[in-house]
Amino acid sequence: MVGLKDVAERAGVSAKTVSNVVNGYRHVTPATRRRVQQAIDELGYRPNLTARHLRAGRTGIIALALPELGNPYFAELAEEVIAYAAGRDYTVLLDHTHGRRDQEVLFIRGVRAGLIDGLILSPIELENEDLAARGSDAPLVLLGEREYEAPYDHIAIDNVAAARAATRHLLELGRRRIAFLGARHGRTRQPAHLRLRGWREEVSAAGAAAGEDLVATTDGYTRADGARAMARLLDSGAAPDAVFCYNDLVAIGAMRTLGERGLRVPEDVAVVGFDDIEDGRYCAATLTTIAPHKQAIAREAVDALLARLRPGPAATPESSVSPVSPEPPRHIRPGFALIPRESTLGRP
Amino acid sequence: MVGLKDVAERAGVSAKTVSNVVNGYRHVTPATRRRVQQAIDELGYRPNLTARHLRAGRTGIIALALPELGNPYFAELAEEVIAYAAGRDYTVLLDHTHGRRDQEVLFIRGVRAGLIDGLILSPIELENEDLAARGSDAPLVLLGEREYEAPYDHIAIDNVAAARAATRHLLELGRRRIAFLGARHGRTRQPAHLRLRGWREEVSAAGAAAGEDLVATTDGYTRADGARAMARLLDSGAAPDAVFCYNDLVAIGAMRTLGERGLRVPEDVAVVGFDDIEDGRYCAATLTTIAPHKQAIAREAVDALLARLRPGPAATPESSVSPVSPEPPRHIRPGFALIPRESTLGRP
DNA sequence: GCCCGGATTTCCATCGTTATACAGCACGGC
DNA sequence: GCCGTGCTGTATAACGATGGAAATCCGGGC
Numbered sequence: 001m002v003g004l005k006d007v008a009e010r011a012g013v014s015a016k017t018v019s020n021v022v023n024g025y026r027h028v029t030p031a032t033r034r035r036v037q038q039a040i041d042e043l044g045y046r047p048n049l050t051a052r053h054l055r056a057g058r059t060g061i062i063a064l065a066l067p068e069l070g071n072p073y074f075a076e077l078a079e080e081v082i083a084y085a086a087g088r089d090y091t092v093l094l095d096h097t098h099g100r101r102d103q104e105v106l107f108i109r110g111v112r113a114g115l116i117d118g119l120i121l122s123p124i125e126l127e128n129e130d131l132a133a134r135g136s137d138a139p140l141v142l143l144g145e146r147e148y149e150a151p152y153d154h155i156a157i158d159n160v161a162a163a164r165a166a167t168r169h170l171l172e173l174g175r176r177r178i179a180f181l182g183a184r185h186g187r188t189r190q191p192a193h194l195r196l197r198g199w200r201e202e203v204s205a206a207g208a209a210a211g212e213d214l215v216a217t218t219d220g221y222t223r224a225d226g227a228r229a230m231a232r233l234l235d236s237g238a239a240p241d242a243v244f245c246y247n248d249l250v251a252i253g254a255m256r257t258l259g260e261r262g263l264r265v266p267e268d269v270a271v272v273g274f275d276d277i278e279d280g281r282y283c284a285a286t287l288t289t290i291a292p293h294k295q296a297i298a299r300e301a302v303d304a305l306l307a308r309l310r311p312g313p314a315a316t317p318e319s320s321v322s323p324v325s326p327e328p329p330r331h332i333r334p335g336f337a338l339i340p341r342e343s344t345l346g347r348p
Numbered sequence: 349m350v351g352l353k354d355v356a357e358r359a360g361v362s363a364k365t366v367s368n369v370v371n372g373y374r375h376v377t378p379a380t381r382r383r384v385q386q387a388i389d390e391l392g393y394r395p396n397l398t399a400r401h402l403r404a405g406r407t408g409i410i411a412l413a414l415p416e417l418g419n420p421y422f423a424e425l426a427e428e429v430i431a432y433a434a435g436r437d438y439t440v441l442l443d444h445t446h447g448r449r450d451q452e453v454l455f456i457r458g459v460r461a462g463l464i465d466g467l468i469l470s471p472i473e474l475e476n477e478d479l480a481a482r483g484s485d486a487p488l489v490l491l492g493e494r495e496y497e498a499p500y501d502h503i504a505i506d507n508v509a510a511a512r513a514a515t516r517h518l519l520e521l522g523r524r525r526i527a528f529l530g531a532r533h534g535r536t537r538q539p540a541h542l543r544l545r546g547w548r549e550e551v552s553a554a555g556a557a558a559g560e561d562l563v564a565t566t567d568g569y570t571r572a573d574g575a576r577a578m579a580r581l582l583d584s585g586a587a588p589d590a591v592f593c594y595n596d597l598v599a600i601g602a603m604r605t606l607g608e609r610g611l612r613v614p615e616d617v618a619v620v621g622f623d624d625i626e627d628g629r630y631c632a633a634t635l636t637t638i639a640p641h642k643q644a645i646a647r648e649a650v651d652a653l654l655a656r657l658r659p660g661p662a663a664t665p666e667s668s669v670s671p672v673s674p675e676p677p678r679h680i681r682p683g684f685a686l687i688p689r690e691s692t693l694g695r696p
Numbered sequence: 697g698c699c700c701g702g703a704t705t706t707c708c709a710t711c712g713t714t715a716t717a718c719a720g721c722a723c724g725g726c
Numbered sequence: 727g728c729c730g731t732g733c734t735g736t737a738t739a740a741c742g743a744t745g746g747a748a749a750t751c752c753g754g755g756c
Contacts, residue, residue, distance in 0.1 A: 001742090003741095003743085004743065004744095015706090015742090022743095027703055027704055029703090029704070032705085046458055046483070049463040050402045050741090050743095051462065052742080053463075054396075054741090055711055055742080055744055055745090057711070068427070072418065072420060075418055079416070082443075082444065091460075093441055114395070114396035114397045114398045115401075223627075227630070252627075255632075256632075278570075282571045282600050283604075349711095351712055352712065362735065362737075363714095364714075365736075368735085375733060376735085377733090377734065377735090395712085396711090399714090402743090
């Protein structure tokens with residue numbers, strides 16, 4: 001490990017002068033600067049980030065905790081967050097919770113205390129009481145469909161409106177028996193709550209079938225879950241002429257099952273997904289879907305977090321005694337779009 | 349920020365005693381331990397990782413730099429690496445290079461110096477000279493198809509053998525005009541080098557068509573690249589009866605184009621991919637593919653890296669003067685399997 | 697020749713934690 | 727009653743970098 005001291009010794013100056021050179025401090029003689037720079041190059045010195053972080057009291061690292069990277073939606077979102085954060089000079093530490101409550105609790109409790117400046121979490125099974133009992137004081141931003149009463153910024157598209165738009169699209173195509181795929185069973189808090197509500201509101205308003213026989217539950221939100229749920233739904237005799245799926249993965253699984261059963265998409269059953277993952281654009285029948293504005297979500301999430309990290313605009317000296325009441329939590333709703341493709345329209 | 353000192357003061361002991369309690373040091377009176385623990389709980393103290401890292405001279409963080417998270421192969425691999433590293437008490441800092449040489453160079457040069465203990469990199473465009481000019485001294489493990497002359501551990505399946513297995517599978521099905529999809533054009537070093545060679549060796553050995561008209565180039569390895577390349581190949585009149593694709597994404601793109609052109613998979617054109625990503629199992633025709641043993645790759649990569657991090661087994665005191673020559677770089681070849689599915693066999 | 701003021705560089709303390717060395721103390725054997 | 731002998735707990739010094747005060751240097755004005 002070559003440190004400031006080594007460079008300083010070699011250049012015949014003090015450690016602080018080397019530090020000044022490294023940080024582009026103005027008042028350094030060109031001659032000194034040159035000598036120091038040469039020593040730096042010769043020794044291959046690189047400032048130790050850990051030490052800097054300790055000194056600075058911050059690390060410039062934010063954590064992003066998502067359920068699964070295997071879900072392309074989250075992988076794509078992660079890329080956006082990483083890219084945007086990098087532009088704001090922050091490094092992202094990516095983690096996954098497997099959608100498990102204990103993992104989620106761990107994160108909000110503050111694993112990595114002192115290592116990360118803040119956390120963006122997309123919870124699945126987290127509960128209100130977990131947030132209330134939170135120990136860590138690092139800023140936290142929540143992402144995704146789940147809604148909480150705790151005072152944290154929350155970024156999510158309007159899931160009810162999106163679900164209604166998807167359902168309406170199917171209704172407008174003349175479908176009357178629209179199934180919902182991806183309710184979670186055995187839970188008091190329903191992760192799919194809002195999308196399910198949107199579906200229910202819209203079919204009810206249209207006077208279409210809204211029976212519970214058209215709601216299929218899943219254990220998770222993977223392709224396999226979608227395939228199984230679709231099979232169960234068909235076996236139950238519910239005979240849907242369309243399915244609105246919790247997400248694209250579930251939809252892709254459902255389409256696979258439909259294909260195996262000899263049912264055509266969209267002629268026999270139209271399918272709508274949610275997330276607009278890349279895969280959906282290359283299915284045999286490209287997938288109609290709700291496209292949340294991922295870039296906006298990433299941007300808003302990072303901005304919201306950073307807003308709570310930065311000292312805030314000009315805290316006047318006297319106000320530092322009586323702490324300014326923090327900004328109230330904000331609920332930000334990035335946009336979304338319905339993207340009609342072959343799974344509802346057929347091939348042009 | 350509540351630190352050891354605050355806890356110490358509250359418990360009426362020294363900071364070191366608190367540290368001892370936190371770290372489970374044996375010789376602490378139960379009474380003292382209790383008092384300290386209570387102070388910890390009351391203040392909600394969490395040890396500052398940055399300070400620990402500085403003190404320890406290591407962070408327990410390793411970086412994993414992959415081309416794209418949007419490619420499910422890398423997302424799935426990342427999950428494996430993160431999980432396995434976690435089991436070995438290491439945190440993974442995930443990064444992506446977009447397969448760009450400048451990014452890759454940045455990483456091996458040692459961005460994050462001092463913050464990470466080592467790096468696992470899956471390079472795409474990195475060159476030998478970049479590795480030779482490497483500045484950082486943090487251990488580095490290379491992943492993936494590209495081969496280098498630099499002295500670093502390298503983890504990759506036997507790509508030639510895998511490509512031959514895939515091609516042989518197609519030959520055994522009676523296909524004679526097997527195209528290769530995903531050569532990279534305009535590059536001296538061909539990323540797809542080994543897979544292309546495997547294809548060439550196998551078709552030549554079988555006396556099947558091996559002309560350059562059956563080799564389609566791509567700019568990248570995405571679904572879109574695959575779709576475009578397939579279209580070009582068909583337009584060229586090459587009339588393949590099978591395609592072996594650089595990876596599953598390219599294969600999925602190719603299948604989409606085949607579908608649009610009214611060609612059936614596998615009846616008219618059989619398709620084989622590479623990577624065994626989840627998507628392939630849910631295509632209209634499930635995708636035959638080469639499945640690299642991802643878990644083994646992740647395990648070997650992490651193990652190889654950690655082996656160079658840990659002090660090494662019992663460096664005898666006298667040998668510490670004359671530095672032991674480091675272990676020679678190892679080339680590790682995890683296994684792979686050909687997984688035949690509908691894209692070559694048809695639906696059972 | 698001496699002093700002044702700004703530019704340049706150095707010294708010291710500090711971020712939060714832990715390793716090392718040592719100081720207090722109770723207990724038992726003589 | 728004295729002195730080792732184990733335990734406990736404390737004081738101090740790092741880890742590597744940087745902010746701020748203090749010290750030094752330099753040329754110019756008197």
